[in-house]
Amino acid sequence: MRGKLILIAVLVQVLILGWMAGEREWIVRTAPTVWLRTAPVDPRDLFRGDYVTLGYEISTIPAAKFGPALKQLIAEQDDKAVGYRHSYECEIVLYVTLKVDPATGLASVAFADLTPPAAGVFIKGRVRRYNQTATAITRVSYGIDAYYIQQGRGSEFERRNPAGLADGTQAPMEMRVAIGHNGTAVLTGHRWRSLGMTSQNEAEH
Amino acid sequence: MAKHEHRILEKLDEWTAAGLISSAQAAAIRAREPGPKSTPPWGIMIFAGSGAVVLGMGVILLFAYNWDQMHKFGKLAIIFTALAAAHTTGIILRSKNLTPGFADAAFLLGTMIFGAGIWLVAQIYHISAHYPNAFVVWAIGALLFAWLLPSVAQGLLAAVLIATWACCEAVSYDSHPVAAPLLVLVGSGWLAWRMRSPVLLAVAAVSFVVSMGVGLVFHAGCVMVVLLGTTLMLESAAWLARDCASFPAATRILHITGIILYLPVLFILTFHDAAKDLLRNSYWSDQPPPHEWLPLVVLILAVMGLFAGVWYRAVTEQRFNTQKFRSHLLAPALIFTTYLIAWWAPLLSDTALSIHQPNAATMLCAAANALFIYHILGNLWTGCRNSRLRQVVGGSLLLAVWIFARFADLFDSLLVRGTMFMVMGAGLFAVAVIYQRNKSHLPAVTNPLNPGKED
Incomplete structure (x- = not known):
């Protein structure tokens, strides 16, 4: 009996890893993909080596794109009479519907609300209360904020200067993201847009 | 203790030959002392266990390199194969029952690889959502094996991981996992008790304290309630x-x-x-949400319930009038109760909080000073009376710390300061004299195996 339970414990560990990998792999293989514009910086993770932190354009959502439930929640939080019920650290889950430019594949925010939309491509995000204001929501996290790369390649991303591009030229970076039916996003790649901008300081050198 | 018993058994033949004891007495002693007990293979467990932990960390760091050339399925295959291989080795070694230490180490390696796998999958699929979850999932994987094998090493790993999870939640997300202390208590503490493992109990106790501090301190003002409550819980558990x-x-x-x-x-x-x-920071500016005050209420009730159980038992066994009970339990209970009164009494009053709050602080401070002096005198008195050097030194150190602290904040006159230092010096001198005198009056209790060495 004890031997069978130990075997079940082994299976539990294998299944947890399998589920983690399998869910993401399923999204990568079956879900629609969009491109998201971003700006990278290069920190290092103790367990996972180099990665690029990504700040997306869609991480900032102006109030004009709030859905009715989200509008009501933010108004309630700002209300002094009942606002104390919401901790400043607590997170809310958002469903951000995306509109995709068919020519470039680039996605931008159509609107955001507390429930998933009936149709269309949407992405699930989380945001803390202190990043929510009546005018905009900032720093929405979609669980795709880190792009893991081989150790030593971080600076190329940080400088936004891929191979083949002149020194001092910065290329905008875009991430390819597969989005599952429940809004879970998985990073599947990146591209450098050809339209570059030269940094004046470096050009002067 | 077991070492002494072992040495007594070794000396029996020598004493019999010297005519100190008869053969019948030697046989009677042998029958009474069962001899050295079989102990777990600590050497194997420590070295193989450490090896497993270091190897697992190596796997994590190796994959952290994140080779571009290796396909993601290759990485996944390696991690799944390594996980299965480590656990299969553990199962085989366990079934052959040759060296339980090696089987434990193999399972521990498996759990380390499981942890590495969590980070690796997150790395392959660029998952960055709420990283502390990885620690709690890893801890649950370790707890499964800790209970099923059962294994001290897996329990230790789980206790450390749960504390790490709680700290990461607090530091990175400013959130407070209330479940962390419960998980330590049930997962590692209970297991330590069942396995009678002092090492696991010690690590679980520290992990419990850390988890309580991180998990329940939602507000800077309640930190003392949580810490004093945790102290009282630990002392009550020790008494029980x-x-x-x-x-x-x-x-x-x-x-x-x-x-x-x-x-x-x-x-x-x-x-x-x-x-x-x-105390000033203890008052919330507005009404806190239930998820913040409810754990505190549960903690206070749990502490009170546990202490009531200890009190009942001490009274029925007529042990409540002992120095240990007063020092280990009554004193923490008194300061805990005083803190609660100082915290809540001003709020219950009709007049302004600002009028009562300084009085409450004075009451709390006076109680704390009185109890600190009580611990100083208690240690010195018991230590001198029973010739216990450790207690005398402890009491003297507490006295010195207290006097130096008061030197700065209480006495504004050089005359008073000087007098206090003279009193302290004379007191310490008196302690030394009393300790030495009592020690010389005590009957000489020497170890028969090491004459001249205090037992």
């Missing part, structure tokens, strides 16, 4: 465990953890400014 003959180390471990937490907290409260600031 004292009659358990099969796990005599438990009382000492729980008491030491409790006292290490209690004395600094009590010392902080002896400063009037600290007591005033702590």
Whole structure:
């Protein structure tokens, strides 16, 4: 009996890893993909080596794109009479519907609300209360904020200067993201847009 | 103790030959002392266990390199194969029952690879959502094996991981996992008790204290309630465990953890400014949400319930009038109760909080000072009377710390300061004399195996 339970414990560990990998792999293989514009910086993770932190354009959502439930929640939080019920650290889950430019594949925010939309491509995000204001929501996290790369390649991303591009030229970076039916996003790649901008300081050198 | 018994058995033949004892007496002693007990293979467990942990960390760091050339399925295949291989080795070694230490180490390696796998999958699929979850999932994987094998090493890993999870939640997300102390208590603490493992109990106790501090302190003002409550819980548990003959180390471990937490907290409260600031910060500016005050209420009720159980038992066994009960339990209970009164009494009054709050701080500070002095005198008195050097030194150190602290914040006259130092010096001198005199009057108890060495 004890031997069978130990075997079940082994299976539990294998299944947890399998589920983690399998869910993401399923999204990568079956879900629609969009491109998201971003700006990278290069920190290092103790367990996972180099990665690029990504700040997306869609991480900032102006109030004009709030859905009715989200509008009501933010108004309630700002209300002094009942606002104390919401901790400043607590997170809310958002469903951000995306509109995709068919020519470039680039996605931008159509609107955001507390429930998933009936149709269309949407992405699930989380945001803390202190990043929510009546005018905009900032720093929405979609669980795709880190792009893991081989150790030593971080600076190329940080400088936004891929191979083949002149020194001092910065290329905008875009991430390819597969989005599952429940809004879970998985990073599947990146591209450098050809339209570059030269940094004046470096050009002067 | 077991070492002494072993040495006595070794010396029996020598004593019989010297005519000190008869053969019949030697046989009677042999029959009474069962001889050295079989102990777990600590050498294998420590070295193989450490090897497993280091190997697992190596796997994590190796994959952290994140080779671009290796396909993601290759990486996944390696991690799944390594996980299965480690656990299969553990199962085979366990079924052959040759060296349980090696089987434990193999399972521990498997759990380390499981942890590495969590980070690797997150790396392959660029998952960055809420990283502390990885620690709690890893801890649950370790707890499964800790209970099923059962294994001290897996329990230790789980206790460390749960504390790490709680700290990461607090530091990175400013959130408070209330479940963390419960998970430590049920997952590692209970297992330590069942396995009678002092090492696991000690680590679980520390992990419990950390998890309580991180998990329940939603607001800076409630930090003292949580810390004093945790102290009282540990001391109550130590008291309840004292009659358990099969796990005599438990009382000492729980008491030491409790006292290490209690004395600094009590010392902080002896400063009037600290007591005033702590109390001032204790009042929420608005009504806190239930998820913040409910755990505190549960903690206070749990502490009270546990202490009531200890009190009932001490009264029925007529043990409540002992120095240990007063020092280990009544004193923490008194300061805990005083803190609660100082916290809540001003709120219940009709007049303004600002009028009552300084009085409450003075009351709390006076109580803390009185209890600190009580611990000083108690240690010195008991230590001198029973010739216990450790207690005398402890009491003297507490006295010195208290006098130096008061030197700065209480006495504004050089005359008073000078007098206090003279009193302290004379007191310490008197302690030395009394200790030495009592020691020389005590009947000489020497170890028969090492004459001249104190037993």
